[in-house]
Amino acid sequence: MKISGGVLCGGGARSNAVPLFLSRRISSLHISSSSSISDHVSFVKDVAATQPPQHLSQLLAILKTRGDTIISPGAKQGLIPLAIPLSQNSSGAVTALLRWPTAPPKLEMPVVEVRKHGVWLLAKTVDQYIHRILVEEDAKNSQERNEELFNASADAGEKLYRKGDFAESGISNLDGYLLKEVGIFPDVLERKVKRHFEEGDQVSALVTGEFYAKKEHFPGFARPFVFNAEVMLRVGRKVEAKDAARGALKSPWWTLGCMYQDVANIAQWDDEQIEYIKEKVTEEGRQEDLKKGKAPAQVVLDEAAFLLDLASIEGNWDDYLEQIAKCYEEAELNDVAKFILYKS
Template structure:
């Protein structure tokens, strides 16, 4: 944590109090802010409600009032590894390495990229450092630019199929757009519908764009109804008692997820949803998460 904050400062960020959460998605813990042409962007930890070991505390970026959250790195170590590798490859300075200190050297040794023999920083990152959405997408798009559609599609499927980014809609959204760009419209539609089964605030292009690509209505309620209907049809023919009934806790979690989806779809805002969201988490037995949302 200390090394991460020092690296963020060395990157030109301003450290902000973790309690400065007004206008931010309710599950975020702000770490720093940086200037951008469209206003301040905030680097944050994302506190998934279940805090599962497979998802941890990813590092994300967003703006106040933004309905979307962009994944930067799945963990603190992966964020620092990438920052140090890119600085080393650029041979511009060692300010980030100095800021990261011994903890940084334990993650990335100077010269590791050049000694790896890999042809690009992107190739090094996905093989040695971790998985990053923008890196995987760039690798896929590089294949498109070279006219190699098959390799692009394989890369995009790899992006979605190996559970690299559990809980994130973006890989499926990207895959859908890639299919759309080569006129494979049925696959694009199906990919967009899969993306909409994940949290809508984890889309990059946003809800409306994805709903249109999925050939679904443009309101949150209608999309939810359509997806629920598809799930019901898929379950037809299953003998009674085979599919476990949903518990009250699971139903409450579904409602909490939908409250966040509604805001991501453009209805309401993050601050107004905090109280009803906390209530649903309490119903789901997650009192600590409810307290966090309201803090």
């Protein structure tokens, strides 16, 4: 059963373990070759009703230079409605910004990869993602390196990374440099754990898995807890794996980084969680919460979060848009409601 707690960036009640502030291929996207970089800045400001990241234009230029196709920011059909599409690569993966519904004004939007069942965190900020891309490009040999990418980064690149720093650092492992000099990233930490297992070092794998799942590292995201559950399961700690999986399911299900059922299996839950949430989004469930003294605005924010959870199970986001938007309207978050319903 879900444990009520503070208001998350996602807009609903979750465990107190999460702080307040807070198929990979997507088909039928509207890819607009005429969509200019300035369109995204305007969209973030005027439609998503939030502050555009300072170096968003530079990130878009970098994505375009590395071969991605820039997508119209309003091409949200079929995607999780909290995403602001940026680009699509040759394999069909979509890079986007994540617009938390109830995030504090100064919290920058993270960069994510959009997947059928939700999102995968690429970087906690646009600057961090630009920094990572530049380091990874600089780590390539001179024949493979795309010098135009550094030019595309313009002043952001000059501010964030000096070409040659990776080679001069003496750190031979690219992932090691990223963790030490750029920031922590889910895929990098997961690779580190897998390397420890390959080397037969279970202790280091467990320590890194626990580090990954520390509350303060990726607030609002369930993926670290899911991965930690998988690590526990791999070393035969079934009870701890079950607890970690249940902890993951207290965060938004669209941040699990995998299908809901994969985590529910580790948590040893059948359909009771889904049935519980379905009850919470009925009128009876709403009235029950109000009778318990929960503030009306919090009740509808919780309902919006639960609806996003339900939509993530099948990835059928568009079926829930009207209901989700109505919840935000009732919570007097009209800008968020309009963003949710926006269609280009």
